[in-house]
Amino acid sequence: MDVVYRDARFSVNARMIAYDGPVHELFHMQxxxxxxxxLHLLKLVDTANRRNITVKTSVQELHRQIYEKGLTPSITKLNKVKEVQVEGTALLTEKGGFATxxxxxxxxxxxxxxxxxxxxxxxSLPYPDSDGAEKTIQRRISFFVKGLSKKVKxxxxxxxxxxxxxxxxxxxxxxxxFPFDMDEDYKKMGTVLEKEIQSEYQDLLLKCQKLKIDPFGFGLHARAYEYDEWKKVQNEWTQAFSQAKVNIVTxxxxxxxxxxK
Incomplete structure (x- = not known):
């Protein structure tokens, strides 16, 4: 990476990816x-990012994330079975090592x-069964997010x-x-989705806090609104975040x- 950042011939817009396998498989892929x-990998990453199944981190953005004390880096993760495909996102430690x-x-x-x-x-989320009975087809519900607003205190x-x-x-x-009367019980469905989304977030937050990484950038909020306390822990922010209390209400x-119908 030192060469990439020093040599002006390298593009700072190049996509950063983690590949699960021998790199020569990508270089010699037919x-x-x-x-x-x-061009194929570039299109693959950009399309997956527009669908929000991975992040899009350029060389320049990775440099910012590594030196930014308020968050830890994240890059695209690829793998190859029959073809190269986007597997998700690789989360890195504050020093750039692979975390999860x-x-x-x-x-x-x-x-x-x-x-x-x-x-x-x-x-797509699982829909909880009220009777708890074993079912051949798992009850799931899928939805598109049309709009989103958030506030962080x-x-x-x-x-x-x-x-x-x-x-x-x-x-x-x-x-x-699965059968459900959306005309009469759409509020009930909304409540179920709220609980499932909150549960997903809590699992994700706990996973990151155990690993002492902060890909969410909560350190940026700490610096902006609690600067005096942030100054004390800015060089050990991931340790402070691992002990932080995060509550997400949807x-x-x-x-x-x-x-x-």
């Missing part, structure tokens, strides 16, 4: 129906918290940072593979349920 490898990987669905939640509504966001109480995130989502149901407003 594709009959696709353009040359460099996020699936495409987890990346969608990360993207919503990072930058709000950009591009297409499609999420930052405070420092009892020796640790507190972040209260209030998210409002406008969604449109795209698939429901409000789901269902705006669409398809064209036919």
């Amino acid at each position: 594709t009959k129906a696709k353009p040359r490898v460099a 990987a996020l699936t495409g669905r987890e990346t969608a939640f990360l993207q919503m918290l990072l930058q709000g509504k950009r591009g297409e966001i499609s999420i 930052t405070s420092f109480v009892d020796g640790r940072f507190h972040f209260n995130v209030d998210m409002k989502l406008r969604v449109s149901i795209s698939e429901r593979i 409000h789901v407003d269902i705006k669409g349920n398809g064209n036919i």
Whole structure:
């Protein structure tokens, strides 16, 4: 990376990716129906980013993320089975080492918290069964996020940072593979989605806090609103974030349920 940053012939807009396998497989990849490898990978990453199943981190952006004390870096993760495909997002430590990987669905939640509504966001979640009976077909519901707004309230109480995130989502149901009266019980469906989204966020936050990484950028909020306390921990922010209290509350407003019943 030192060469990339020093040599002006390198493009600072080049995409940064983590590849799970021998790198020579990418360099010598032969594709009959696709353009040359460099263009194919570029299009692959950009398209996946527009669908919010991975991040898009350029060389310049990675440099900023590594030297920014308020968050930890994240880059695209690829793998290859029969063809090269986007696997999700690789989360890095503050020093640039590999920490863990996020699936495409987890990346969608990360993207919503990072930058709000950009591009297409499609999420599929399990729908809890009230009777708890075993079913051949798992009950799931899929939806598109049509709009999103969020507010983050930052405070420092009892020796640790507190972040209260209030998210409002406008969604449109795209698939429901179980019977449900949306005309009468759409508010109940909204409540179920709120609980499932909050549960997903809590699992993702706990995963990152255990690994002492902050891909969400909560350190930026700490610096902006609790600067005196931030100064004390700015060089050990990931340790401080691992002890922080993060509470995410979601409000789901269902705006669409398809064209036919």
